[in-house]
Amino acid sequence: MSTYSLSDGLASGAPRVSRVPLLTAWVKDSGAGVLASVAWIAFGLSCLWWADVGDWSRTRSLGIAAFVIAAVALFGTVGADYLGSAGKALQKRAPWLVALGAFLTVWELATAKFAWLPLPFFPPPQAIIEVYTDDLPKLLDSVFASVKLQLGGYLIGAAVGFLTGVSIGWSRAVGYWVHPVLRFIGPLPATAWLPIAFFTFPSSWSASTFLIALATGFPVTVLTWSGVASVSKAYYDVARTLGAKPSFLVLKVAIPAALPHVFVGLFMGLGSSFAVLVVAEMIGVKAGLGWYLQWAQGWAAYSNMYAALIVMSLLCSGAITLLFAIRDRLLVWQKGTVKW
Amino acid sequence: MVATALAEAVTHPAAGAALDIEQVSHAFDIDGAELPVLSDVSISVEPGEFVALLGPSGCGKSTLLRLVAGLDKPKAGRLREDDSRITRPHPSRVVVFQDPTLFPWRSVWDNVALGLEAQGILKSQRQRVDDALDLVGLSSFRHAYPHQLSGGMAQRVALARALVNDPRILILDEPLGKLDSLTRITMQAEIVALWQRKGFTTLLVTHDAEEALVLANRVIVFSDRPARVKADIRVDRPYPRHRGDPYLADLRRQILGLLGLDATW
Structure with missing residues (x-):
C-alpha cells in the first residue's frame, strides 16, 4: 500500500517496528563494533604470529592489549543497551575503531614483521609504546617545560594584545601612535626575532616567552581592535540614553560586542605561538618537546621522535579544545558557532 | 475628549515633563558641504501629551528626536x-x-536591566526589572536571548528596557515600523495603555498618518527636508480610538493633503 492516512500510521505504528527484520537492526547497531573487534584481533595476531625483525621488548604486551581492546569493542557494542551512555558513545565511535585497528595491523606488518618500510626511520607501534614506558620521566619533564613556557607566553601575549586592541579601537590618540608600530612589527614572523631575542634577553626562557607573547599578541590585537571598531553605533546610543558612563560603554558594550572577534584572534594566536614554541625549543631552550625532538634526532632515536610528535599533537589539540570550550561558555548567546 | 488622558496625567503629577523646542536648526556636514535638516523648528509640548511627528521619509524627524534625547547638539536653538x-x-x-x-549577548532580563545597571542602582531595585517585564507580558521569556525572540517580542523588550527607567519623556522613533500589521495594531493599543497608565510625555516619529491619529493627542506635520513645522493638529477624540472613525478619516485626508498625497486619496 503506497498511501496511508494519519490514523493508519497511528493504529499500526507499534507493530510496524517489529516487522523490521531483527538481523538488520542488529547489524546496523552492532555491526561496526563486531568489525572493530575483528580488526583489533587481526592487529593482535599480527603482533604475535610472526617473529619481529628487530629487537623490541613490548611486542607481546601490545598483542595482548590489542586482544583486550577487541574484547571491549565486541562486548561494549553488543551489550550497549546495558551500558548506558558509555555504550552509546562506543557504538558511535566503532567505525573509527575499525579504521584504527586496520591501520595498526598494516603498520605492524609493514615495519616489525616484513620491514617493507626502511627500518630505523619507520619504527613499529611497539617501539613507540616502549618510549612511553621506558622514557616516561624525560618525556613528562619535556611536556611540563613546554606547557609552562607556552602558557606563560600565551597568557602574557593574549592579555597585552587584548588591552592594546581595546585601546586602539576605543581611543583615536592611542590608535595614532600604536597603529604604525603595529603595522611595522606585527606582520614580521616572530621567529625572525629569534637570534636577536636570544642575545638581548637574560635567559633563553625569557626570550622564548617574549617571542611566544609576540606571536600571540599580534592577531589578538588586530582582531580585538577590529571587533571594537565594528560595534554598531546604535548600541552606544542605546546605552547612552539609558545613562551609561564611558567606562560602562567600554566594559559592558564594546568588549562583550567584540568578544566573538577576540576569540578568533586568540585561536589564530594559539596556532602561531605553537610554531614559535617548537622552534624556540629546538634552537635555544634546553627543555621541552621541541628540544626532545631535536635531541632524539641527534641520537637517531626515531621512535622517540614519533612518540614526542604524538604527545605534541595531543597537547596542541587539547589547548584548542580548551579555548573553544571557554568560548562556547562565554558566547552561549551566539547561535550556530563552529564545534571543534 | 482629551479628558481621559488628562485625568490620567493628573493622577501622575510628576510623571510627564514639559518639552520646549525653541527655534532649533540643525545641519549635517557631508564632505565639507552643509546639508540643512531642521530649519527653525519650535514646538512646545505639555506634560503628559502624546505628540506624533509626521513627515516624508528622510525629512529630519529622527534627527529632531536625537536632539531631544541629547545624543546630538543642535547647530542653533535650544x-x-x-x-x-x-x-x-x-x-x-x-x-x-x-x-x-537589544544587546545580543544579554538575556531578556539583563537587557531590561541595562538602564538601572548603567546608573548603578540595579542591586537595590531588581524588582523594577521584573515589573517592567510584567508590564509588556514577557516575564516567561526573561532567560531567553534576543535571537530567540520574534520581531514584536524584541520590540516589547526594547519598550520594557525604556520603561524600567520611569522616563518622563518617552521618545519613540518609528518603533513599529518593521513589524507586521497585526503585531503593529496590538502594540499600538499597548503603547496607548502604557502611556495612559504611566502618564509620561510621549514623542512618536512615524510616517504612517493612521498610526499618528490613532495614538496621539497632537499631530505635527513636517515639510520636506529641511524640516519645518507645516501644521499642528489637535486630535480631540477619546481612547480607544477606532480606525473607521469619520472624524479621524477626515483628519487623515487633511494630513495626506499637507504631505502632497491628496491625489492618491
Missing part, C-alpha cells in the same frame, strides 16, 4: 526639559528605536 536645558542624554528621556537594538 531644547529644554521642564526648565533645564538638554545638553546630553539622560535616563529621564529614553528612546525606543526602529530596530529593537
Whole structure:
C-alpha cells in the first residue's frame, strides 16, 4: 500500500517496528563494533604470529592489549543497551575503531614483521609504546617545560594584545601612535626575532616567552581592535540614553560586542605561538618537546621522535579544545558557532 | 475628549515633563558641504501629551528626536526639559528605536536591566526589572536571548528596557515600523495603555498618518527636508480610538493633503 492516512500510521505504528527484520537492526547497531573487534584481533595476531625483525621488548604486551581492546569493542557494542551512555558513545565511535585497528595491523606488518618500510626511520607501534614506558620521566619533564613556557607566553601575549586592541579601537590618540608600530612589527614572523631575542634577553626562557607573547599578541590585537571598531553605533546610543558612563560603554558594550572577534584572534594566536614554541625549543631552550625532538634526532632515536610528535599533537589539540570550550561558555548567546 | 488622558496625567503629577523646542536648526556636514535638516523648528509640548511627528521619509524627524534625547547638539536653538536645558542624554528621556537594538549577548532580563545597571542602582531595585517585564507580558521569556525572540517580542523588550527607567519623556522613533500589521495594531493599543497608565510625555516619529491619529493627542506635520513645522493638529477624540472613525478619516485626508498625497486619496 503506497498511501496511508494519519490514523493508519497511528493504529499500526507499534507493530510496524517489529516487522523490521531483527538481523538488520542488529547489524546496523552492532555491526561496526563486531568489525572493530575483528580488526583489533587481526592487529593482535599480527603482533604475535610472526617473529619481529628487530629487537623490541613490548611486542607481546601490545598483542595482548590489542586482544583486550577487541574484547571491549565486541562486548561494549553488543551489550550497549546495558551500558548506558558509555555504550552509546562506543557504538558511535566503532567505525573509527575499525579504521584504527586496520591501520595498526598494516603498520605492524609493514615495519616489525616484513620491514617493507626502511627500518630505523619507520619504527613499529611497539617501539613507540616502549618510549612511553621506558622514557616516561624525560618525556613528562619535556611536556611540563613546554606547557609552562607556552602558557606563560600565551597568557602574557593574549592579555597585552587584548588591552592594546581595546585601546586602539576605543581611543583615536592611542590608535595614532600604536597603529604604525603595529603595522611595522606585527606582520614580521616572530621567529625572525629569534637570534636577536636570544642575545638581548637574560635567559633563553625569557626570550622564548617574549617571542611566544609576540606571536600571540599580534592577531589578538588586530582582531580585538577590529571587533571594537565594528560595534554598531546604535548600541552606544542605546546605552547612552539609558545613562551609561564611558567606562560602562567600554566594559559592558564594546568588549562583550567584540568578544566573538577576540576569540578568533586568540585561536589564530594559539596556532602561531605553537610554531614559535617548537622552534624556540629546538634552537635555544634546553627543555621541552621541541628540544626532545631535536635531541632524539641527534641520537637517531626515531621512535622517540614519533612518540614526542604524538604527545605534541595531543597537547596542541587539547589547548584548542580548551579555548573553544571557554568560548562556547562565554558566547552561549551566539547561535550556530563552529564545534571543534 | 482629551479628558481621559488628562485625568490620567493628573493622577501622575510628576510623571510627564514639559518639552520646549525653541527655534532649533540643525545641519549635517557631508564632505565639507552643509546639508540643512531642521530649519527653525519650535514646538512646545505639555506634560503628559502624546505628540506624533509626521513627515516624508528622510525629512529630519529622527534627527529632531536625537536632539531631544541629547545624543546630538543642535547647530542653533535650544531644547529644554521642564526648565533645564538638554545638553546630553539622560535616563529621564529614553528612546525606543526602529530596530529593537537589544544587546545580543544579554538575556531578556539583563537587557531590561541595562538602564538601572548603567546608573548603578540595579542591586537595590531588581524588582523594577521584573515589573517592567510584567508590564509588556514577557516575564516567561526573561532567560531567553534576543535571537530567540520574534520581531514584536524584541520590540516589547526594547519598550520594557525604556520603561524600567520611569522616563518622563518617552521618545519613540518609528518603533513599529518593521513589524507586521497585526503585531503593529496590538502594540499600538499597548503603547496607548502604557502611556495612559504611566502618564509620561510621549514623542512618536512615524510616517504612517493612521498610526499618528490613532495614538496621539497632537499631530505635527513636517515639510520636506529641511524640516519645518507645516501644521499642528489637535486630535480631540477619546481612547480607544477606532480606525473607521469619520472624524479621524477626515483628519487623515487633511494630513495626506499637507504631505502632497491628496491625489492618491
